[in-house]
Amino acid sequence: MGERQPPSETAAALKFRATGAAGDTQPRSPILQRLLAYWQSKCGPDGRLPGRTDLDPLDLRTLLPNIYLIDVLPEGGFRVRLLGEAHVAVYGPGLVGRTIDDIFPPHSAAEFNRLYSAVVRRRTHVINQGQVTWWQSHEWLRYEGLHAPLAADGVRIDCIFGAGAFENFGDDLR
Numbered sequence: 001m002g003e004r005q006p007p008s009e010t011a012a013a014l015k016f017r018a019t020g021a022a023g024d025t026q027p028r029s030p031i032l033q034r035l036l037a038y039w040q041s042k043c044g045p046d047g048r049l050p051g052r053t054d055l056d057p058l059d060l061r062t063l064l065p066n067i068y069l070i071d072v073l074p075e076g077g078f079r080v081r082l083l084g085e086a087h088v089a090v091y092g093p094g095l096v097g098r099t100i101d102d103i104f105p106p107h108s109a110a111e112f113n114r115l116y117s118a119v120v121r122r123r124t125h126v127i128n129q130g131q132v133t134w135w136q137s138h139e140w141l142r143y144e145g146l147h148a149p150l151a152a153d154g155v156r157i158d159c160i161f162g163a164g165a166f167e168n169f170g171d172d173l174r
Contacts, residue, residue: 029165048154066163
């Protein structure tokens, strides 16, 4: 393991809440609705989960800027495997291959870790809504996310597949 790097100065501050098991189970964003339907179509019988190899980038080409993949690490924690352009525009470049704890300040990392842990614990998709702000421009964005488990063997969750929909709402929250 390499030395822990400081959190990214371009990482976004965030406030969000996760729903899904007992709350909203359907996203509001059309992008996320399409992605949820796609993920559900890949789920197998008897609760078997799809794996990364079940996802076809050609099926998702119009959604790729909004998509991300997060590895669930065997020793605990989460690492960014893939980050679409919409996420890079908010969180900054250079995050692929880094763990959540190495990217974000402790409070924000804890929020992401709770969210991804909820996906693993619930074994189903989780939807969250909230607000993010860019460190550099301090521009507030509304955010809705869809986070769904993937399992190479259909059972043990090893990756989280998701997407975010971002919407600028200006100075409403400053």
